[in-house]
Amino acid sequence: MPTVPVCCFGEALIDFLQDPAQPDLFRRYAGGAPANVAVAVARLGGQSHFLGMLGQDLFGDFLHQQLVSYGVNCELVRFTSDAKTALAFVALNQDGDRSFSFYRPPSADLLYRAEHCPAAFWLQPGILHLCSNSLTTPDIAATSFSLIQQARQHGWLISVDANLRHNLWACGQADRVLVRQLVQQADLVKLGEDELRYLADEQADTDWIRQLLAGQARWVLVTAGAAEVCSYSRAGHFVQQVTAVQVKDSTAAGDAFVGAWLYQLAEAIRQGQALDNCLVSLHWQQQLVQGAIKAGSFTCMSYGAFAALPDRQQWLAAQNS
Template sequence: MTPVISFGEALVDMLSSRLGESDPTATETFTPYAGGAPANVAVACARLGVPSRFLGMLGEDHFGDFLARELTSHGVDTSGVVRTRQARTALAFVSRDASGERTFDFYRPPAADLLYRLEHLPTGVFAEPAIVHFCTNSLTEPAIAETTLAMAEMARRAGCLVSVDANLRHNLWASGQADITLVTRLLDAAWLLKLSSDELGYLSADHPADAWLAERLAAGVKAIVITDGPGEVRLLGASLERRVTPPTVQAVDTTAGGDAFIGGLLAELSAYLGSAGIHGDWHRDADFLSRAVDTACRCGAHAVTRPGAYVALPTHEDLARLKG
């Protein structure tokens, strides 16, 4: 199998005990769960048996210790994780509505993950073929954005397959909105791109969505998947378009749904590339991509039926038990 390397933030999701507006007079408590989108993807891949590595920075604090333990316990290689006393590990306070859809209040910046620089990269990290995964939350400040874009370029030049999940969190940006130009630079560095229908609407702005997607494919993106919550997933390539319907489940917490989805997709791609090679025709194999997206949908469906992130991510045994 081709290894997966995820870069970006690992943080602690403080999950509220309240669900929607039910019993607003009850005492509200928060339970810590290990999270952070790129870290979730690293765990998702590891739980599906893929060699998985996480690159990032944690504070030398209680929450950093917690995240390091959790990553390791799920089988993620943490040899590329750096610790610092210059900032604390990021926190996200998570509220859920009655359908399990969540909103985030971030305690970031400052945060340790924003201090990662190219000099922190392990020697030879991209020396062997790998899938290298990014999210856009490591673009929210100039220095970490420069690091992220440079790392994506390094990975591409080394012959790695770059994957990007837009995963926009507007309240992490100083302006209150993601920088479309900067985000698009990272998206166009990808061979595999995942975004939601809401993100597509925001990023395409006043352009027709299909024209904007065609621009991404023209820029070098090989395959694009567009999710829509529990709705159909759209799969696009230069010469293909498919739609896949996810299983119907009762959502409890959607925190890791998208991360489970892309983790499942990367796990399928990892297995495929193990025999075909990084530069194979995976993006032209419509049947493979359809099957891979179906697996990704099942991973996302499983994750939203459980609270938290790492602990909600499925194994192959979990997927075998999932109906639909």
């Protein structure tokens, strides 16, 4: 069977990560949530594409080189001189948890438009992955929903990681209505427990999840940091515990988790399994969640985003440990 591409749309940016030993020193790493997911899939051996706009600057060149070097297909990456590549300064506490200071907007990733992606790209079905960071201005939100529409028309699965970064929004808080609209169009949804509470708003968390599953969603995963992952699908609900590891930097842990989840789904589809048939098996779901957890945990043990993501051998070894 042909490979099933995982196409990640959104921001690629530079993470300037604080050096724990020298707090005044920040080191450059390639990052950005959708770009991290694309690299995670490629590192595991999957076919991944990145859709996005980079600045015609040294940081844009660095990101493009890094994506290509890790095996991500960048044919749909575009460059612009109208804005610079986005930057994020990441401070770490003693537990490896992080706080972000973003230099965005204006930034190049917000200038990507649906017409930058040729219609022929969607003819081979795959998985389109997005997050809420590509909703923060009206134009990039319109692009996101247009890409979803095109992908859906050609039988693609839609994956959404809420990945709420409230300080990226002009008002200092994510547009709950708009993010809910994005999540409600997804087949596959990943949320942190704090994101679930924010988006459910006055509804009970489980009621809102049931509402998602009664609509487009087929599988919803809710992560609780280093504690557990809660899985919800039409087949039922289960909780998977997370084994503790020594955390150095959790910057890309969630993206590694999503990348491994989508890689495993793409592999199942490539092997001829229909997603709906797979989702009737809680045992199958548990296996995929455990694989995703191992990828996320491995990533926490190193600094940076792209650089910390496991390759296939490392991931398999982690699952056997």
